Amino acid sequence: MKQQKELMEQPCSECGGTLEKKSITQEFEREGIKIKLSGIKAWVCSGCGETYFQPGGADKVAKAANCLFELALRKTT
Numbered sequence: 721m722k723q724q725k726e727l728m729e730q731p732c733s734e735c736g737g738t739l740e741k742k743s744i745t746q747e748f749e750r751e752g753i754k755i756k757l758s759g760i761k762a763w764v765c766s767g768c769g770e771t772y773f774q775p776g777g778a779d780k781v782a783k784a785a786n787c788l789f790e791l792a793l794r795k796t797t
């Protein structure tokens with residue numbers, strides 16, 4: 721079987737472009753500390769680059785970022 725690109729049925733709500741499933745990297749910054757999360761599966765518009773998470777995906781990413789910030793900002797005594 722031929723490997724097919726995973727495409728979203730609905731087009732991008734911004735520009736009507738095709739949404740393609742990709743691994744993306746997101747950067748977060750808090751109190752001067754930067755963290756990067758990569759390998760996040762999301763739908764990316766091939767037209768304008770708008771990113772769409774699967775349902776609940778954005779919450780999971782935010783949660784993961786919060787955990788990492790907690791670790792990074794923890795005061796060691």
Ligand SMILES: [Zn+2]
Pocket residue numbers: 732733734735736737765766767768769770
């Ligand atoms: Zn678009």
